[in-house]
Amino acid sequence: MAELCVNQIRSFRLRNHHLDAVYKSTDMEMLAGACGMLNTPPGVWETAMYNRAPECGLADMEQHLYGDKTLLQAWSLRGVPALFPVPLSPVFLSALVPVGDEPWIYTHGMAGAMDFLKMDSNTLLETLKQVMTRLDDTTIVSKVTLDKTLAEWMLPLLPADKRDLWNQPSMYGSPDKQTVGGAVVSFLLRPCAFSGLVVFGKRSGISPTFTSYKNWTGQMLKADENASKQLVRSYLHCYGPSNVDGFVNWLGCSGKQGRRLWNMVSEEMEPVTLAGKKSFILSDDREMLFSPPSFDREIILLGGHDPYLDQRDRAVLQPDPTLQKQIWRLVANPGAVVYRGEVAGIWTSKKKGKGMEIQMKLWKEIHRRQGLLELAEEYAGFRQQKLAGIDLQ
Structure with missing residues (x-):
């Protein structure tokens, strides 16, 4: 196996994160699409974009996100808000949907609420999906209001003996502001996002707003059979050389889901070593990775x-x-x-x-x-x- 030096890896990753040169505002979709730009705490994506395209002002970024709507913000990797180009929605949303008995990303923390309600999370997710369609012609201001509103919409669809429990104070965070039902909704919003049922809209003052993918983009989230493979390729292109554990950690998914996705492109990979440790790269990236390191932006x-x-x-x-x-x-x-x-x-x-x-x-x-x-x-x-x-x- 070929041995790499750390400067080759740094140079390779800088280039694929588009930090090797100064890019233009017209490149914003390409820059955001490399591996998505997480936006927690709010506003960090703006600094990330600025570092790649310094000529981009805050007004330019708002225009792409809220005006032209070439970029989209939704819960994505690790269940946190991320920005990416609208055409890559299947990569950063639907590719995260688990298969079979793989658990949903981010939802492991809701076990306490499930024990309290004595209900199945899949049943509650299907109930939530029934009311999510109301976001197709509605925009809700603030995350607290979103949780509360969706929990209220779900209440009539729950078994009668569960409704009082549903409205009890939350066992998470702020019981004075959130009910058990609101907490359940908060966890399940991530699976809903991966299905295109909820995205971030235009900020209202200091508060985020929420609506459906359809309402925001004017179209339904379409399936793309290549999206899962592209997700792994994006990871390796930006963070390679790496291994499946690194991918699982980056994605925030279960080991089972991560290995399934990883194996989809295993034939496109080849092993390399760094300090004697084995990891993998995309074969298509070999020439770039093994080229002499370059640091034009020091x-x-x-x-x-x-x-x-x-x-x-x-x-x-x-x-x-x-x-x-x-x-x-x-x-x-x-x-x-x-x-x-x-x-x-x-x-x-x-x-x-x-x-x-x-x-x-x-x-x-x-x-x-x-x-x-x-x-x-x-x-x-x-x-x-x-x-x-x-x-x-």
Whole structure:
């Protein structure tokens, strides 16, 4: 098996995440379609898009998402909100639908509610699907209202002896705001999203809105027999070399579902090694991966939840386990100072008056420090603020 070096992998992944060059606003669909752009916490996709196409302003992004509707936001990978081109909806939605006894992504946490109700989750999902069609001509503002409204719509369809339990305070999160029924709906919205029954609409102030795929795009979500294969190819193209465990972890699915999807394209893969460990690449990517590393964009200030940072083998990005803990936290990941594909430091920003203060902490010497100052000023401008100060450590 061919042996790779870490710089070859970094260069390969930067290129396929479209961080190797500066792209244009007309490339937004291609950029979002590489592997989807997760949007949690809300707004991180904007920073990710900006880092690939700096000429894209917030108004340009809103136009693509809300005006032209070339991009779509829906619950997707790992059950979290993601943006992707509308034509790739089957890849980032319907390909996630399980087969046979494979469990749905994200729904394992609802076991407590099922035990309380003494009901089957599949039965409740089918009941929810019956009322979801009302979103075809309705838009609901806020996630709390969506859960509550759908739970109310389901209530008359439930067995009479379950309705009182359905309306009891939730055993999750905020029992003062959510019922058991609302909690069940919240979990099952992910399977509904994968079926095209619910997507995000245009934000209303600070609140998200929700409607159906049909209502938002003007068409039903169509099945595509190639979508499952394309999902695996997208993963390997952006995160290869990798293995099935990395794919399962990235997708947030069961091992059984992940292995089924992975095996669909196994004939298109070949093994390679890194530091003696075996992993796989797409055979079509071999020439690109084994070409000499190239880092034309040496320094990038990535947002804390950029798709490039969503690599399962974190040692490729930063080999020091202690420093890894500073990059990937349980909450509120900082931004990453990426130098030639390696995370060489972290950065954070905060508003101060009418401006933005940025703090950077570097772990290795970067010769072009002036470039960091320029990138910080440009990012503040993208967020429509002035750079009030920068602390470079």
